[in-house]
Amino acid sequence: RKEVEQDPGPFNVPEGATVAFNCTYSNSASQSFFWYRQDCRKEPKLLMSVYSSGNEDGRFTAQLNRASQYISLLIRDSKLSDSATYLCVLYRGGGNKLTFGTGTQLKVEL
């Protein structure tokens, strides 16, 4: 089983829609969780950290469920510029090592 699993998509949604992604992880020792955004042929960029209490940044809401070992990302009022691949990322300590999921592709359409 992969350490991090994501639905690769693509998720094709109309502009203004709400879309949610989930990510499951297998290593319960994972300490921190992040969502990164990666545009085509570019480096990943940090979107937001994910906390058990849930956190919100504008149109983006992230949630962590340690008991079920999954994290989620909710995007409200989707914009065309949200089109990208969203990477679920785990941090397990011991020197800043990150483990990446394969990413979920989002396409926001007119």
Place this chain on the structure above:
Amino acid sequence: GAVVSQHPSRVICKSGTSVKIECRSLDFQATTMFWYRQFPKQSLMLMATSNEGSKATYEQGVEKDKFLINHASLTLSTLTVTSAHPEDSSFYICSASSGFGNTIYFGEGSWLTVV
């Protein structure tokens, strides 16, 4: 602006030659940098951890003699792909952090095509 700079952004080389990719932290000192590789439609895979002043730590399955890593200063790590072959064609990305638990920044990535 970029906090971690990677160069070159794109390189094409002939099979059998070696290619060097540089990763620089611009605004901070990084005792540790990481090198990743990403094949199309796949996740970033950690290749090795570059440690300033000491040998790199390679992930399982990554050939240390093929992917030479040098971290000679606190702001520069280099990855050299030796005797490159077409299957080495990939997107190589470095990352760095100013310290444990601090934000991790990625370089812009380097597209390597071996012909």
